[in-house]
């Protein structure tokens with residue numbers, strides 16, 4: 001990190017120390033008014049081993065230690081992912097042959113597929129799940145697979161089919177032009193799901209329009225109209241015998257930086273605007289211009305929902321439509337609302353857990369190869385170390401350290417074979433540095449020290465050396481031999497020395513060809529709980 005690039009107050013506000021942030025949850029423990037009005041950096045110092053930068057502050061003498069690369073001052077980061085800046089906007093032709101879709105079975109079975117579907121909703125505004133069981137109520141399970149159902153006056157779910165006394169045009173066979181749903185709510189449901197149970201009527205085809213693209217076109221072609229639509233609150237209303245909903249919001253909402261963030265467009269539910277005559281005239285001209293643009297040929301993606309299809313779409317961005325259908329034919333969709341925050345959260349957690357897939361692949365791939373001069377494979381060795389740690393009642397972090405302690409062998413430019421041939425590959429350090437991207441010091445530091453712990457035990461426990469395997473004795477010499485008395489004292493003063501020694505003892509025992517330890521998947525949930533939450 002270039003400490004000098006960042007304003008001092010920003011750096012101080014991002015101090016990671018335990019007085020500034022609760023180590024259990026990362027939440028801030030101070031108010032902005034608790035900071036010195038003008039914090040000044042009194043001194044900085046690079047800590048040994050590249051472990052970070054220390055800053056001493058004036059006037060209060062506070063001490064901050066920033067890990068390498070933290071806090072990241074990434075000015076390219078664009079916000080919460082909801083504005084046009086983080087979207088791929090489209091017209092129909094852009095999606096020819098690449099409509100985002102997956103089968104329900106693939107989506108359920110495969111984390112990577114789930115991540116892709118949710119990422120498509122985030123980026124393109126929608127995804128289509130195929131072969132979703134045609135069971136009434138199933139749409140609620142689809143919503144629950146990534147988030148939370150938003151219950152409304154229509155209930156948890158709503159049926160879209162012809163009804164005898166419709167409180168909404170949706171419940172007739174009428175054509176419905178491109179619109180967003182429920183603009184009369186604030187907050188508006190940000191996601192909608194439509195699950196097709198039956199579609200046997202003549203007509204009733206579906207359409208989607210990317211409202212962000214349309215709004216961007218309006219901004220380019222008719223900036224005044226765009227401006228008017230972002231500044232004019234529109235009274236959206238819905239009323240029936242039990243309900244009176246209202247929200248006054250613009251048709252195009254922009255964020256604090258002027259970027260398109262939310263579209264509300266629904267001709268059925270706009271009430272009566274009450275504004276000065278000049279503003280009314282300007283609004284109607286702009287509203288018409290946007291309405292014409294939304295109907296421009298080429299914008300709308302046309303398709304037909306078939307039974308089992310479930311469309312998931314961003315109701316703050318995409319407009320949806322259907323053609324008229326014959327009321328004599330059977331057509332039945334079930335819909336529900338949900339929210340983007342839950343979907344984005346699920347997507348982030350899936351992304352955060354991606355390293356676990358990489359680790360699983362290492363155990364299955366390289367890890368299944370023979371371990372240097374031992375009877376067991378590298379993977380079996382680490383799995384045994386974790387199982388021994390668990391049997392001894394170790395904490396999850398220390399079990400994880402056991403499970404991952406030799407990961408550096410896989411990621412070193414100096415291979416394990418080189419180590420055996422006499423070049424130290426410093427695998428405990430490369431392993432700890434690799435793991436630090438995903439795990440905290442409770443996991444990484446015992447890993448970092450597990451080689452030093454061998455050298456330590458040789459120095460302080462005369463009978464320890466005699467228990468080492470032949471290969472371990474061989475590598476001990478390459479790694480520096482037993483510690484001197486002074487080295488051993490320095491080691492013992494490290495806060496993670498006890499954990500490292502415990503890890504070392506499991507490490508030494510985890511070479512039993514007759515034992516088969518539980519596989520990597522056994523530890524996945526535990527590892528997921530240890531992943532750093534400050535990285536995604």
Ligand code: OGA
Pocket residue numbers: 160170176181205206320321322333
């Ligand atoms: C709705 C709606 C779409 C359809 O109910 O709001 O847009 O295909 N329905 O019936």
Ligand code: ZN
Pocket residue numbers: 170179180181320
């Ligand atoms: Zn609708």
Ligand code: ZN
Pocket residue numbers: 381405406507
């Ligand atoms: Zn080991």
